[in-house]
Structures are given as structure tokens and as C-alpha cells.
Amino acid sequence: MTEDGPRRQARGMRRIASILDAAATLFTAAGYDATTTNAIASAAKISPGSLYQFFPNKPAIAEALTARYVDDLNAIYDHALAIGPGDPAAASKTIDQLIEALVAFHAANPAAKALLGGAGISPDLARITTPLHGAMCDRAEDVVAAIAPTLTPRERARTAEVCIHIVQALMPMILAAPAAARPEASNELKRALVGYLLTPP
Amino acid sequence: MTEDGPRRQARGMRRIASILDAAATLFTAAGYDATTTNAIASAAKISPGSLYQFFPNKPAIAEALTARYVDDLNAIYDHALAIGPGDPAAASKTIDQLIEALVAFHAANPAAKALLGGAGISPDLARITTPLHGAMCDRAEDVVAAIAPTLTPRERARTAEVCIHIVQALMPMILAAPAAARPEASNELKRALVGYLLTPP
DNA sequence: ACAGAATACGAGCCGATGCTCGTATTTGGC
DNA sequence: GCCAAATACGAGCATCGGCTCGTATTCTGT
Numbered sequence: 001m002t003e004d005g006p007r008r009q010a011r012g013m014r015r016i017a018s019i020l021d022a023a024a025t026l027f028t029a030a031g032y033d034a035t036t037t038n039a040i041a042s043a044a045k046i047s048p049g050s051l052y053q054f055f056p057n058k059p060a061i062a063e064a065l066t067a068r069y070v071d072d073l074n075a076i077y078d079h080a081l082a083i084g085p086g087d088p089a090a091a092s093k094t095i096d097q098l099i100e101a102l103v104a105f106h107a108a109n110p111a112a113k114a115l116l117g118g119a120g121i122s123p124d125l126a127r128i129t130t131p132l133h134g135a136m137c138d139r140a141e142d143v144v145a146a147i148a149p150t151l152t153p154r155e156r157a158r159t160a161e162v163c164i165h166i167v168q169a170l171m172p173m174i175l176a177a178p179a180a181a182r183p184e185a186s187n188e189l190k191r192a193l194v195g196y197l198l199t200p201p
Numbered sequence: 202m203t204e205d206g207p208r209r210q211a212r213g214m215r216r217i218a219s220i221l222d223a224a225a226t227l228f229t230a231a232g233y234d235a236t237t238t239n240a241i242a243s244a245a246k247i248s249p250g251s252l253y254q255f256f257p258n259k260p261a262i263a264e265a266l267t268a269r270y271v272d273d274l275n276a277i278y279d280h281a282l283a284i285g286p287g288d289p290a291a292a293s294k295t296i297d298q299l300i301e302a303l304v305a306f307h308a309a310n311p312a313a314k315a316l317l318g319g320a321g322i323s324p325d326l327a328r329i330t331t332p333l334h335g336a337m338c339d340r341a342e343d344v345v346a347a348i349a350p351t352l353t354p355r356e357r358a359r360t361a362e363v364c365i366h367i368v369q370a371l372m373p374m375i376l377a378a379p380a381a382a383r384p385e386a387s388n389e390l391k392r393a394l395v396g397y398l399l400t401p402p
Numbered sequence: 403a404c405a406g407a408a409t410a411c412g413a414g415c416c417g418a419t420g421c422t423c424g425t426a427t428t429t430g431g432c
Numbered sequence: 433g434c435c436a437a438a439t440a441c442g443a444g445c446a447t448c449g450g451c452t453c454g455t456a457t458t459c460t461g462t
Contacts, residue, residue, distance in 0.1 A: 120321025195396030
């Protein structure tokens with residue numbers, strides 16, 4: 001599973017980081033498809049040839065960047081699950097805290113939307129990100145299980161899927177809001193989630 | 202506002218329709234960006250040169266297709282608004298009927314997701330579809346006003362925005378479900394909307 | 403029937419883009 | 433200090449995609 005490329009020296013590690021930083025900036029501005037590998041190299045202040053010393057092709061860049069984000073998101077889910085296993089009244093608290101963390105994450109890593117945003121991503125990018133995105137869905141299921149333990153596995157899976165889609169749908173609205181209005185926008189997301197989870201079928 | 206192109210004959214009208222049909226099919230399968238104009242011409246069984254007798258460029262094709270969909274959606278909103286102006290108990294009924302109509306529309310026109318799906322669309326496509334999408338948001342506001350007349354204009358706008366995003370987020374899940382499970386999936390969307398609208402801030 | 407407009411063709415232009423290749427320089431272990 | 437490996441360069445290749453252009457055919461109004 002680990003990379004079997006050349007043995008990187010410190011300089012190479014730094015280059016890889018700066019390439020991913022540059023790619024993140026450009027992906028945020030124009031999306032994956034519209035971002036040129038030459039533009040990434042240029043933004044990272046290296047030549048196109050140098051870029052391909054570290055990544056075999058364009059999707060590999062997206063993959064490495066996505067892996068970064070998946071690590072962060074796993075930590076967020078770990079934290080959310082560690083908090084609320086006790087009493088059922090903590091459910092709302094868990095949602096609160098999870099949403100705050102996710103908003104902070106996406107505010108700090110705006111390119112994640114371009115890579116993990118479920119809808120409208122190009123076919124070859126989907127091939128890269130879909131498995132990683134699937135792993136995130138499993139984590140969300142764990143959180144749903146902690147909040148609503150009485151659901152059947154089938155119901156739980158669907159509920160988690162709906163919650164993920166709602167979060168993904170409203171996150172851009174929250175991030176687009178001016179910083180002052182952001183808490184209000186976050187509240188709308190929490191309302192939508194709590195409303196959905198508490199409304200009987 | 203009306204087109205000032207050459208005076209179309211019946212043959213030309215048919216060609217335009219078949220081009221849009223072909224484009225819809227390809228957009229559904231691969232999205233706007235990944236679909237070639239040559240592929241559209243080929244699918245419509247005409248040459249690339251003929252295609253450009255009817256459309257000045259690629260975005261114009263997306264624009265014409267979007268206009269089709271906007272007409273249909275306007276009719277759907279008109280119908281929803283005509284039904285429920287009477288009693289407040291009709292709110293849930295209005296949502297029910299509107300969701301059914303929207304699901305039927307997207308099932309019949311799967312390419313609409315690739316053109317109007319808010320997230321992840323390319324810059325030049327956004328330039329085309331954003332104004333039309335904005336008009337749809339205004340219509341949704343009217344529906345929200347009919348359902349919850351006590352909201353301030355500011356609250357109403359935000360509520361409509363949230364509802365639109367929720368619908369857009371869950372629609373792909375509904376359409377991806379096998380036909381037998383589709384009513385159940387639609388119910389999840391209705392639950393999410395009703396839950397959001399009825400949960401106090 | 404005739405003229406002009408609309409429709410149709412398809413090879414190919416032109417710019418863009420992912421990526422390569424030969425070569426030069428720097429680094430780190432011995 | 434030496435040498436192999438890692439890093440760096442950037443002009444340019446191969447391909448692809450939107451679109452054009454010269455030309456041929458079909459329709460429509462009169």
C-alpha cells in the first residue's frame with residue numbers, strides 16, 4: 001500500500017507539500033478539470049518536468065491531496081465519537097460539535113469541496129475519490145449509530161446517507177456567507193439535521 | 202431576447218430538437234465538460250459543421266437545453282402554487298405534491314442534474330445556468346411564502362435557499378434507487394424538508 | 403421554374419494540455 | 433572527496449477538442 005518510488009530526501013518532501021498546496025489553491029479557484037498541470041507546476045515554482053518526478057500523472061495529485069483531507073476528517077469523526085457515547089441527551093451536543101468541526105475543516109481546506117463534493121465531478125476523478133468518500137460514509141454511519149441506536153442497519157445506512165448529503169449541500173452556503181453570518185448559517189444546517197432526525201416517518 | 206438567426210424551416214427545427222436530445226443523453230452519461238461537440242453531432246447523426254449551423258458554440262447548446270428544463274420547472278411551480286393557497290394544513294400536501302412532480306421531472310430529464318446541479322459545474326457553464334437557476338430560487342421562495350407566511354423576507358430567502366439545496370442534494374439518491382424503493386427515498390426527502398421547516402430555531 | 407436562403411458535409415486548423423526526454427545540478431552516505 | 437541517486441529544467445511531442453471553411457444539396461416563396 002505504501003509508495004515504492006525513489007527514496008525521498010527532505011527537499012523532495014518539501015516539494016511534494018508545496019505542489020499539493022499549489023494544487024489545492026488552484027482546485028479551489030477553478031476545480032480539478034480546469035486546472036492545468038503546468039499551472040500547478042508554475043504555482044509551485046517548479047518546472048513541469050520536476051512535477052512529474054513526484055507524481056506519475058494528474059489524478060495522482062488529486063489522490064494525494066484527498067488522502068490528506070481524509071486523514072483530517074477521520075480525526076474529526078474520531079473526536080465526535082469519543083465525546084458522545086454516554087447519555088442520549090448528548091446527541092444534539094454531538095451534532096453541534098461535529099458540525100462546528102466540519103465547518104472549520106472546510107473553511108481551512110476549501111479545495112476539499114472540489115475533490116470530495118459528491119456531485120458533478122469528472123469520471124476519472126470519481127474513480128480516485130469514490131472509495132475514500134465511501135470510507136467517510138462509513139464513519140458517518142458510526143455517528144448515526146451513536147445518536148440513534150434503535151435504527152435497523154438498513155435504516156441507519158439510509159439515514160447516514162441523507163445526513164451526509166444534507167451537510168454537503170449546505171456547507172457551500174455556510175462558507176459563502178460572510179464570517180459574521182456564518183454561525184447563523186451553521187444553525188440552519190443543525191436545524192435541518194436535527195429536524196430530519198427527530199421527525200417520525 | 203428572441204433569436205435573430207436564419208429563418209428556420211421545419212427540417213431545422215427537427216435538427217435542433219435532435220441535437221438537444223443527443224446532448225441531453227451525453228450530458229447525462231458524462232457531464233457537460235467531458236462531452237465533445239463532435240460526439241453530440243455524431244450522436245445526432247449530423248456532421249460537426251451542421252451542428253454549428255444551429256448553435257454558435259458549445260455553451261449555447263447547454264443554454265438551449267437548460268431553457269427547455271426551466272420551462273418545465275416553471276410549470277411545476279405554477280401548479281404547486283395554484284394548489285395550496287387555501288388552508289395552512291395544505292402545507293404538507295403542497296410539499297408532497299411538489300416533491301412528486303420534481304422527482305418525476307428529474308426522472309424524465311436526467312440531464313437537468315448535469316446542468317442545474319449547483320455544485321461542481323464548470324465556470325463557463327455556470328455563467329449560462331446561474332441566472333436561470335436564480336429564477337428557480339425565486340419561485341421556490343414563493344412556495345415557501347405560501348407555506349410559512351409569517352417569515353420575514355430575509356428569513357424566507359434563507360429558508361428557500363436551504364430547501365433548494367436539500368432537494369438538490371437528495372434528488373440523486375432518489376433517482377439512483379431502484380424504482381421499487383423510490384417512494385421510500387422520496388419520503389426521506391419529504392421528512393427532511395418538513396423536519397427542517399417545523400423545527401423552531 | 404428559378405433564385406436565394408437554409409441545410410449538410412467533413413477534412414482540417416489552431417490552440418490547449420498532459421506528459422516526456424535529454425541533460426544539468428544538488429544532495430547524502432561512505 | 434566520490435559517486436550514485438535524487439532533484440531540476442524547459443522546450444517540445446502527441447493528442448484532443450472546439451470550431452471553420454469551401455462546397456454541395458435541398459427547401460420555399462413567388
